[in-house]
Amino acid sequence: MAPSEALTSVILGPDDVPEGLALSDAAGWNQTADDWRLFITQGRVFGLRDGDAGPLVATAAALPYEGGIGWVSMVLVNPAWQHRGLATALMARCVAHLRSLGATPVLDATPAGQQAYLRIGFEDGFALARWEGTVADAAAEPRPAPPADAATVSALDAQANGCGRGFLLTDFLQRAGTRVGLSPARTGFVIAREGRRATQIGPLVADDESSALSLLQAALAGASGRVFLDVPERWAALRAWLEQAGFARQRAFVRMSLGAAPIASVNDRLFVLAGPEFG
Template sequence: MADIDQIKIVALGPDDAIAGLALSAEAHWNQNEADWRYFLSKGTVFGVRDKGGRLIATAALLPYSSGNAWISMVLVTESWRRRGLATKLVDTCLDTATKLGLTAWLDATSAGAAVYGPLGFSPTIQLRRLRLEPGSTSAGAAPLPSGHLTEFITCDISAMGFDRRDLLRELEGRPGSRLVSSGDAMALIRDGRTARHIGPLFADSPVRALAMVGDIAALETGPLLIDAVANQDAFLKGLTQMGWTIERPFQRMRFGRATNPPAELPFAVAGPEYG
């Protein structure tokens, strides 16, 4: 077994997008090539290669505004797991964040939360990833009106406590993405590697949030994913009654000083890779 103390951690570049995608596909994650290219161009992605030059592990630090950053894409190929590579890469992200004066956030799986807690991360909100398969709802609904990106960004700032307008502009502008509105609810739908993703989703009430999800599902023909805020009990219960199934929980965690608390929680988030 190789001594990971001798492993060299390097900063990755745009040419590593396909290798990164292979890692996330191996883990059955939903990120696509566009996601990897965004992280590699807007954030700092650390990686480890084996002796043959193959990318075997990654972790990314994506800066936002007001001294905040997101850690994600923490991946290790199967044959190299349980050797401490993920911890070393997250430590590298944390060291970088600390030097830059950034509060670091991440959305952890149950296994990941057990690792990140001892590193100094504190739990905040919980999320639930749900999936809807094709045919789980009736199709044929009228197209939803387009939403206004400026208003959507304002809602996101209120929900996050900091500004992510560059990310939202990127996601909304991708081929296949749709920002939709029903007047008192707004949501972003975008492509993933295996399923379309709904989120962030903002609404005035659980009823309107559920109606928005139902309208979206009626217009989509493939599988859908949504990362719902667990505190939104009525919304989460309504999704399961509509045929959505819970795949896994995520625990949102913070490392560093507390920042501006969210004024109002969303009903669904942009995804564990983005927060």
């Protein structure tokens, strides 16, 4: 019997969050149960089970944004089931689903994944990298984001990304431990949220690189322990400061799209991403 014949296709529901989290934990990723819940409730997560009621062995998520953009991520396969075409099959389901909604599929790919996505028609956009560092204990306790910040943050994010994802930003701001900082003129912001393995900084939107650095420094001053942030390669001054602060480049990514999409070209006001899983 071929491996595919032993598997059952499923669409994940809220009760499947623990199994999805177990897959991302096994891969060493930073996603939380809240992230999985958001993918399941706001998008569609395709999965494969070993038999009708066996364990979840593979996933891929499709998350539509406003403006004709759809995000593809959470492509995970249990190591025992890798190299059997499962990720490719689930990716195809994500692409078909987003196209049925009139959305252009977009994703952030590792160099290894990039080659596979090029073969199915995705095109390269901008390069980015994940940076990792450790900061000392915060001088102040995290504060909840004021409810009034959600509309401002969502509007600024939409201007910088070329698509609307207010539900995502609102969800981030409502999570316990999330901190948000606005620039003095309220024309930029930064979000820091709790991840499974590290604090995740991003998105960060600002008027210029100097303003972005000020927001980043403020966010780091309120953090402690391990920190991740995903920075477009074009921001040389920001990358230089991270190196001086003891951060190291963890891995490279490239933004890719299956068709023209504004989010595939880095905006002059987008300095740190929400993470490869969200863009």
